[in-house]
Amino acid sequence: MAERAGQKARESGGRTAGLDFPRPLTTVDVVIFTIRNDALHVLLVQRGAGDNEPFPGAFALPGGFVDIARDRDLEACALRKLKEKTGVVSPYLEQLGSWGSAARDPRFWSATHAYFALLPASIADRALAADAQWFPLVGERVKPKLAFDHDEILAAAVQRLRNKVEYTSLPAYLMAEEFTLPELQRTYEIVLGRPLEKSAFRTRMLSADLIEPIAKMRKGPNRPAQLYRLKAAKEPVYFARTFNPPE
Amino acid sequence: MAERAGQKARESGGRTAGLDFPRPLTTVDVVIFTIRNDALHVLLVQRGAGDNEPFPGAFALPGGFVDIARDRDLEACALRKLKEKTGVVSPYLEQLGSWGSAARDPRFWSATHAYFALLPASIADRALAADAQWFPLVGERVKPKLAFDHDEILAAAVQRLRNKVEYTSLPAYLMAEEFTLPELQRTYEIVLGRPLEKSAFRTRMLSADLIEPIAKMRKGPNRPAQLYRLKAAKEPVYFARTFNPPE
DNA sequence: ATACTTAGTTGTACTGTCGAACTTACTTAG
DNA sequence: CTAAGTAAGTTCGACAGTACAACTAAGTAT
Numbered sequence: 001m002a003e004r005a006g007q008k009a010r011e012s013g014g015r016t017a018g019l020d021f022p023r024p025l026t027t028v029d030v031v032i033f034t035i036r037n038d039a040l041h042v043l044l045v046q047r048g049a050g051d052n053e054p055f056p057g058a059f060a061l062p063g064g065f066v067d068i069a070r071d072r073d074l075e076a077c078a079l080r081k082l083k084e085k086t087g088v089v090s091p092y093l094e095q096l097g098s099w100g101s102a103a104r105d106p107r108f109w110s111a112t113h114a115y116f117a118l119l120p121a122s123i124a125d126r127a128l129a130a131d132a133q134w135f136p137l138v139g140e141r142v143k144p145k146l147a148f149d150h151d152e153i154l155a156a157a158v159q160r161l162r163n164k165v166e167y168t169s170l171p172a173y174l175m176a177e178e179f180t181l182p183e184l185q186r187t188y189e190i191v192l193g194r195p196l197e198k199s200a201f202r203t204r205m206l207s208a209d210l211i212e213p214i215a216k217m218r219k220g221p222n223r224p225a226q227l228y229r230l231k232a233a234k235e236p237v238y239f240a241r242t243f244n245p246p247e
Numbered sequence: 248m249a250e251r252a253g254q255k256a257r258e259s260g261g262r263t264a265g266l267d268f269p270r271p272l273t274t275v276d277v278v279i280f281t282i283r284n285d286a287l288h289v290l291l292v293q294r295g296a297g298d299n300e301p302f303p304g305a306f307a308l309p310g311g312f313v314d315i316a317r318d319r320d321l322e323a324c325a326l327r328k329l330k331e332k333t334g335v336v337s338p339y340l341e342q343l344g345s346w347g348s349a350a351r352d353p354r355f356w357s358a359t360h361a362y363f364a365l366l367p368a369s370i371a372d373r374a375l376a377a378d379a380q381w382f383p384l385v386g387e388r389v390k391p392k393l394a395f396d397h398d399e400i401l402a403a404a405v406q407r408l409r410n411k412v413e414y415t416s417l418p419a420y421l422m423a424e425e426f427t428l429p430e431l432q433r434t435y436e437i438v439l440g441r442p443l444e445k446s447a448f449r450t451r452m453l454s455a456d457l458i459e460p461i462a463k464m465r466k467g468p469n470r471p472a473q474l475y476r477l478k479a480a481k482e483p484v485y486f487a488r489t490f491n492p493p494e
Numbered sequence: 495a496t497a498c499t500t501a502g503t504t505g506t507a508c509t510g511t512c513g514a515a516c517t518t519a520c521t522t523a524g
Numbered sequence: 525c526t527a528a529g530t531a532a533g534t535t536c537g538a539c540a541g542t543a544c545a546a547c548t549a550a551g552t553a554t
Contacts, residue, residue: 019354021312023270026347026358065268066347068356073348098345098360100273100313101320107266109315111273111360113345167414182501200542202502207541222500223550241488241541429532447511449533454510469531470519488510 024100025110028077029063029150031096031157032086032117034124034134035174038190041134042154043085043124047147054106055147061154062132063112078115087127092118092173092236096157104149112148116157118173165191169210169237172230180218180225181205188243196243210237271347272357275324276310276397278343278404279333279364281371281381282421285437288381289401290332290371294394301353302394308401309379310359325362334374339365339420339483343404351396359395363404365420412438416457416484419477427465427472428452435490443490457484 032043044059062085071077075093083089093115100111124134135142140155164170171187185201205211212231217224279290291306309332318324322340330336340362347358371381382389387402411417418434432448452458459478464471 019272022315024273024313024315025266026271026273066271066356066358068269068271068349073350074345074358095344097342098321100360102315103320109313111313111321111358113347113358180501197543198501199503199544203541219551220500221552222498223502225501243542427532444512445532446513446534450510466520467531468521469529470533472532490511 022109025105025108026066027063027110027112028066028074028081028115029061029112029153030078030082030093030115030117031061031154032082032091032119032124033157033161033174034119034121035187035190036121036124036134036136038186039136040158040191041136042142042157043128043132044135044142044144044146045085045129045131046133058147059133059135059142059144060147061114061150066113074113075115078113078117082117085129085132086119086124088117088119088123092170096153096160099149099153112153114153114157116161118161118170120174120176122176162191162193164236166242167239169208169239172210172236175230178214178216178218178227178229180227182225184211184228192243201243204239208237208239269356272352272355273313274310274357274359275313275321275328275362276308276359276400277325277329277340277362277364278308278401279329279338279366279371280404280408280421281366281368282434282437283368283371283381283383285433286383287405287438288383289389289404290375290379291382291389291391291393292332292376292378293380305394306380306382306389306391307394308361308397313360321360322362325360325364329364332376332379333366333371335364335366335370339417343400343407346396346400359400361400361404363408365408365417367421367423369423409439411483413489414486416455416486419457419483422477425461425463425465425474425476427474429472431458431475439490448490451486455484455486456480 034041034043043062045062047053047055047058047060049056062081064081066074066077067080071080075095078093079089082091082093094117096114096116098111098113100109102109104110104112128134135144137158140158141151142154145151146154161170165188171184171191174187174191175184181202184205185196185198188201189195210231211228214227214229216227218227281288281290290309292309294300294302294305294307296303309328311328313321313324318327322342325340326336329338329340341364343361343363345358345360347356349356351357351359375381382391384405387405388398389401392398393401408417412435418431418438421434421438422431428449431452432443432445435448436442457478458475461474461476463474465474
């Protein structure tokens with residue numbers, strides 16, 4: 001329907017200011033994070049070796065062209081790609097930014113809308129697509145050289161994540177349904193790459209209206225720990241201060 | 248060059264996965280803020296009354312189609328549109344996000360890349376385009392109903408600005424070359440919509456490596472005030488705490 | 495029983511904001 | 525010339541939250 005309108009306008013050949021412009025390619029890419037083995041990981045897919053595709057065989061962020069017939073909007077497109085690769089349907093998903101230039105795709109002027117998602121490791125391990133694979137992060141990069149400008153996008157995603165972790169509750173979305181405070185703190189420390197003060201962390205997390213204790217306790221080889229879960233609100237909490245800065 | 252490659256691929260009619268997808272319209276819009284008469288203002292342009300254009304006569308954010316022949320990348324496109332409307336060539340410019348859906352433009356599936364810019368009032372008043380006009384902000388809106396989903400984009404820009412003002416030095420980019428600390432504080436207060444503590448504001452601004460005093464003083468009807476200017480670094484400063492929160 | 499480990503608490507020092515009162519420098523009214 | 529007014533800038537005590545370290549608690553392993 002909307003397409004027909006566009007076709008008509010284009011076929012009419014009139015100076016309809018804009019519909020006549022050559023259109024950039026429009027894609028969506030998703031940077032999907034999770035924590036495995038005490039390290040931040042990102043999901044990459046290996047590209048096919050077809051001759052018409054750029055960067056054959058290279059690794060890339062999950063993503064691809066917007067399908068105007070199936071994708072109601074950009075976020076729906078991101079969710080579709082995320083579901084195709086991981087099976088996950090309701091992750092924490094946030095828009096990261098957009099990258100568009102004449103140079104980033106050898107085929108044509110192209111613009112990508114980048115999202116980033118946080119998944120609990122427990123969910124992330126189920127039902128990965130055949131061409132998808134988790135890679136640990138080395139600093140802000142990943143070992144293989146990525147296709148397009150995906151190295152740059154990944155670096156921006158990591159930076160954004162680290163930045164927001166300083167003053168928000170984002171790491172809570174990397175946790176399983178039930179978790180203990182020390183586990184949450186460890187997640188913060190993994191993402192930030194530096195240790196945090198135990199008591200300050202506790203008082204902050206407990207005074208924030210973010211988590212609630214549940215009746216159960218986590219038993220282990222040592223003293224049992226109180227289990228918590230996220231409160232109903234899905235929105236992240238913003239703290240008034242950053243954590244003890246590295247100096 | 249890049250265009251030719253695209254044309255070829257399309258003409259070949261091969262299943263080149265992606266180049267065959269119908270492409271969304273790609274635009275860039277810029278939310279340009281300044282402060283006039285102790286109030287936050289945004290720049291709007293009035294759309295022409297041509298029959299082929301949607302929302303004829305309505306006000307909209309400055310923006311339009313990406314011109315792949317002239318725009319090296321998205322930011323260059325935003326800078327071009329900003330210069331066309333204001334003459335300003337080196338503002339504070341930050342990407343805001345992107346909005347894309349089948350519904351936002353009645354003509355076709357379209358995606359816009361939104362930026363927001365901060366201009367000092369002194370610069371902003373020079374050389375406005377004929378169809379451009381400053382509008383004061385009422386909350387997160389503006390009086391006229393805007394074209395497309397620009398009301399939503401504007402609201403997001405205001406929210407982002409207010410948010411970042413809590414813990415960054417962004418308002419410094421709304422100041423003239425030379426300014427006093429009380430003037431800077433007033434700018435913060437205008438953007439935030441609430442008063443700030445004088446002494447805390449001073450110690451924070453002075454201990455941040457952001458501004459430097461210059462030899463001159465601003466004379467007025469009362470005690471003269473020390474003049475400051477932004478330090479060389481163009482990047483905004485992030486504070487470790489937010490300002491006294493409203494509750 | 496004893497040592498070890500991790501969860502969680504307590505207490506002191508310190509930093510920066512809050513809030514108000516104060517000093518300083520200039521203008522204007524009488 | 526003096527007194528009142530105004531805005532710039534400083535000072536000070538109260539307070540909140542963090543830093544750091546020492547402590548208690550509850551389990552396992554030997």
